[in-house]
Amino acid sequence: MAIRLIADSGSTKTDWCLIDGKKKKRFVTQGLSPYFLSSEQIEEILQKELKGKMKQVAPAEVFFYGTGCSNPANVKLIKKAIQAVFPKAKIIVDHDLIAAAKALCGDKKGIVCILGTGSNSCYYNGKKIVKNSPGLGFILGDEGSGSYLGKKVIQHYLYNTFDPDLMDRFNAKFNTDAIQILDAVYKQPLPNRYLAAFTIFLAENRGHYMIENIIEDGFNDFFFNHLYKFRETWSLPIHFVGSVAYGFKDVLKEMCSTYELQLGKVMQNPMEGLIQYHS
Template identity: 60%
Template sequence: MSRTILIADAGATKTEWSLLRNGKVKSLETLGISPYFLGEEQIAELLRKDLVPSLKKAEVAEVYFYGTGCLNPQNNKLVKNALKKVFRGASVKVTHDVEGAAIGLCGRSKGIACILGTGSSSCFFDGKKIKKNNPGLGYALGDEGSGAYLGKKVLQYYLYNTFDEDLRARFDAAYVTTATEILENVYKKPLPNRYLASFARFLADNRGHYMVENIIEDGLNDFFFTHLVKYNEAWKYPINFVGGIAFGFKDVIKDLCATYNFELGRILQKPMKGLIEFHRDM
């Protein structure tokens, strides 16, 4: 492979980049790029400031951007325009993060691909393209099983005084905050989804407590029940997962797959390795 390729796996919290050049891979990371929160010029400026200097003047020929929110045609165009401003002359393809997850998890095989990160989504991939995709409603109305969804549960338990004294003390020690500050971050400040997702860490740090286990299991089961059971293919092909939440709570994912009689496929923290393999073989 002689051409220089840039691949992006963009979530709301962070974006992972891989530069493929002369048979070598250079990994980079920037802040998340979501067209729901950043405009065209903001994205372009982020790329110029945080990405381009690290590319060491590499002449990028092709850009493949897999990003959150990019299924929406307007958002797709916005991101594509921003990339074209920065990588002039390069071939730019923008598609959504669910397709990136599907390719990264399934390669050229059939399967269900699920994202459980800051947000959540799922699809049935036939080895070539996505055939079915349950619509994502975002952190306010959906994103079942995501970091934002689980973090919201943590805050509900805390603010409603549902936590027992032990867990409340642990929360107060981990997060020096107030109800007023929490509500301001959720309803008035930018990027509330990231803020909510940051509290999923509390669950990972306090495994074993029955309330914590209930939140994790209930939150992930909401994803299975709301989304996965609606795919007829869920009982025919492997169910694959990618994202920090899926990877961090893979024991619960495994148990839920057994409960629903699903065949568990791969659970990856990130889809990038699969994306690199895919584009190298094109």
């Protein structure tokens, strides 16, 4: 079998796996979002963070699944960068939702959800994505995602909504202020990653009613705005992938039970499923 390189890229990090016969090597680089990085910047990241680790191994095929890659212009941008680094390889670029569907469902029908730095969902018929709820990005959408939940944490802090105990905990954890936060969100690059970093505060303070409310409200917004739009939601298993889904899977389980929905797999990332699919 030809040497294959598989990538699963979110906004924060990219998981890579080099498949050479029965040998598999895993790598991690930063996220390669075409919305925030140019083709030249992506090429530079690949040269610095990936190619050196591969020790002159040249893949014959590269399967890149990434955030923003349902947009043809973004596909072209990513393809150009990868081709510059691996000029002899056949490059296939597809979006992260297809990666999630292949990893979670294989060739079976299901509802597929991503809850990571961003969020997305679709109905997959076992071969292709048939219906997709529109992804509006972290400013207008991304309900239930890390950037969405992180934004709620910051709002609670800046509006002084947290009780004194949580305010103290926030200050001890992040050592920041309104000026620094607003500068990072409105003036610095990659604000979605910055916002998502605040979900750690939710994970570390479980049990407090304000924290639980933020998580439940964020997931409820995702269910209401996305999952409820698919009539298949009521009859098929609902699968989740992503760091946020995995970190708060107990909340997802409880909500699916409350709404009488069938919870399927909950995975931290789709790479294991993709390796199986492409092997």
